[in-house]
Amino acid sequence: MADSADEPLMRHEPENDDDPAVAVDLSDVSLLLEKNLRHPGLFVWLLTFSAGISGLLFGYDTGVISATLVSINSSLGHPLTTLDKSLITSATALFALLVSPISGVLADKFGRKRVVLLADIAFILGALVQTATSSVAGMIAGRSIVGLAVGAGSFVAPLYIAELAPAPFRGRLVTLNVLFVTLGQVVAYIVGWVFAEWGNENTGWRWMVGLGALPAAVQCLVMLIMPETPRWLVQVGQHDEARSVLNKVFGGGIEIQRMVDHVLRGIENEVREEEEAKRGRLRGQSKKGKSTWLTGSKDNWKELFRIGGNRRALTIACLLQGLQQLCGFNSLMYFSATIFTILGFESPTLTSLSVALTNFLMTCAALLLIDRIGRRRILLWSIPIMSIGLLLCSFGFHFITLPADLNSKNPSSSSSAHEEIPLSERTAPLLVLASVMLYVGAYALGLGNVPWMQSELFPLNVRSLGSGLSTSTNWGANFVVGLTFLPMMEFLTPAWTFVIYAIVCVAGWLCIWRIYPETKGLSLEETGTLLADGWGVRESLRRAEERS
Ligand SMILES: O[C@H]1[C@H](O)[C@@H](O)[C@H](O)[C@@H](O)[C@H]1O
Numbered sequence: 001m002a003d004s005a006d007e008p009l010m011r012h013e014p015e016n017d018d019d020p021a022v023a024v025d026l027s028d029v030s031l032l033l034e035k036n037l038r039h040p041g042l043f044v045w046l047l048t049f050s051a052g053i054s055g056l057l058f059g060y061d062t063g064v065i066s067a068t069l070v071s072i073n074s075s076l077g078h079p080l081t082t083l084d085k086s087l088i089t090s091a092t093a094l095f096a097l098l099v100s101p102i103s104g105v106l107a108d109k110f111g112r113k114r115v116v117l118l119a120d121i122a123f124i125l126g127a128l129v130q131t132a133t134s135s136v137a138g139m140i141a142g143r144s145i146v147g148l149a150v151g152a153g154s155f156v157a158p159l160y161i162a163e164l165a166p167a168p169f170r171g172r173l174v175t176l177n178v179l180f181v182t183l184g185q186v187v188a189y190i191v192g193w194v195f196a197e198w199g200n201e202n203t204g205w206r207w208m209v210g211l212g213a214l215p216a217a218v219q220c221l222v223m224l225i226m227p228e229t230p231r232w233l234v235q236v237g238q239h240d241e242a243r244s245v246l247n248k249v250f251g252g253g254i255e256i257q258r259m260v261d262h263v264l265r266g267i268e269n270e271v272r273e274e275e276e277a278k279r280g281r282l283r284g285q286s287k288k289g290k291s292t293w294l295t296g297s298k299d300n301w302k303e304l305f306r307i308g309g310n311r312r313a314l315t316i317a318c319l320l321q322g323l324q325q326l327c328g329f330n331s332l333m334y335f336s337a338t339i340f341t342i343l344g345f346e347s348p349t350l351t352s353l354s355v356a357l358t359n360f361l362m363t364c365a366a367l368l369l370i371d372r373i374g375r376r377r378i379l380l381w382s383i384p385i386m387s388i389g390l391l392l393c394s395f396g397f398h399f400i401t402l403p404a405d406l407n408s409k410n411p412s413s414s415s416s417a418h419e420e421i422p423l424s425e426r427t428a429p430l431l432v433l434a435s436v437m438l439y440v441g442a443y444a445l446g447l448g449n450v451p452w453m454q455s456e457l458f459p460l461n462v463r464s465l466g467s468g469l470s471t472s473t474n475w476g477a478n479f480v481v482g483l484t485f486l487p488m489m490e491f492l493t494p495a496w497t498f499v500i501y502a503i504v505c506v507a508g509w510l511c512i513w514r515i516y517p518e519t520k521g522l523s524l525e526e527t528g529t530l531l532a533d534g535w536g537v538r539e540s541l542r543r544a545e546e547r548s
Pocket residue numbers: 062178181182185324330333359447448449452
């Protein structure tokens with residue numbers, strides 16, 4: 001192991017530059033980066049913030065639906081039914097689901113940046129359609145266009161950031177994108193609350209959905225002057241351009257220049273391996289102690305599914321993304337105003353703000369903790385707390401008498417205003433609120449953001465395809481939750497609905513414990529070697545121990 005930042009690169013010069021398997025000792029490169037780079041640097045911040053607007057839009061457009069649903073009233077022709085609400089909500093997720101694999105292909109062909117721009121156009125169009133519509137079908141169409149934008153943006157923004165961020169800060173910077181998502185949700189909830197309380201009955205909600213066009217227009221302008229990622233540039237043969245972006249990312253200095261050389265060489269090797277594999281020249285070779293990811297298979301799909309390391313990466317990424325949604329979090333994000341109406345809170349949109357705020361603040365905490373504690377550990381700690389929150393929530397709902405029609409504007413208790421309301425029924429809504437916040441806080445610490453670090457699990461040749469598929473899993477599960485939450489509340493009761501989410505959390509915890517290795521602080525390339533011959537959990541824990 002290197003003890004001086006001055007010489008270790010010399011000790012691991014490749015003997016044969018043409019051999020991709022020995023070209024760069026990746027673990028030493030990431031150790032060096034850790035030693036030499038103390039802060040991400042202005043340029044990296046700038047890139048992260050520009051891409052982060054996609055997250056803001058994602059959050060705004062998913063968050064705004066909570067207040068919109070309780071404010072539309074009859075302005076789309078009739079009061080919204082459970083089916084209307086479920087379709088309007090889940091259309092976004094469905095179209096996000098459909099577009100995410102396509103955005104993977106587009107991001108490879110045209111570059112990450114252009115996909116961000118395309119998504120912006122869809123965000124603007126979707127906002128305009130929703131604002132102008134006078135029917136439920138029009139609203140569903142608008143939400144679907146927004147879904148295309150959210151799907152593409154949610155896939156490409158973390159990819160863009162992960163490919164630009166130096167390894168020591170990657171976790172934190174990708175989490176920053178999630179922070180933008182949660183900030184977008186807070187903004188949407190505030191806007192929703194303001195318009196629901198003081199806006200015009202018929203036009204307030206139109207402002208809520210229409211305002212989403214603004215940040216998209218701003219991002220369009222900013223992204224025009226931002227660079228492509230070095231990884232994509234190498235992929236399309238623009239090596240000088242890639243070096244100049246890396247120079248800006250890492251800053252100046254001789255030592256840094258040598259790191260840039262090595263990082264660039266690592267990327268070039270990966271790209272070369274990919275091309276050779278495509279031409280069928282490589283035949284699944286593996287050097288002692290170093291695994292290569294590739295076999296001679298012809299296209300990325302085959303490589304993703306045939307090669308054990310890729311398959312394992314995909315399994316983990318999909319598990320985490322599926323769990324992120326099936327744990328039920330977004331049922332709160334989409335329907336918290338509806339739930340708090342049922343519970344009889346005086347200002348449901350204001351009460352829901354506490355959900356979005358807790359989510360945002362705990363994501364801030366995650367940002368500080370994630371690269372120190374590690375992805376695996378933070379998940380193994382936080383998921384049990386989520387389950388406890390859900391069970392307490394279910395317990396609280398036992399004491400609440402629900403209205404026959406969950407869409408009615410009139411709250412909770414069946415007792416009339418003059419009747420003595422039992423203490424348990426008066427405190428139960430507060431218990432539900434407190435346990436929801438416990439659940440949301442724990443979610444934001446781990447599951448809310450770790451799955452978005454998916455791209456670090458895949459080698460370059462299948463990175464965008466793999467991330468695209470796991471993003472689809474996220475949206476698929478999101479769609480299921482959006483569509484089923486209200487019917488489950490109606491037919492299974494709220495208490496059982498939350499118990500089911502708790503069971504999903506426990507099952508997810510077991511899978512994570514069994515198959516998810518610790519990837520904190522590893523370079524993108526190094527993470528790949530972990531999964532090459534197994535799940536790599538033990539090896540990853542050993543490496544993490546060595547680093548701390
Ligand atoms: O990471 C984000 C974040 O946790 C959001 O709050 C949630 O609404 C999204 O579904 C999730 O992907």
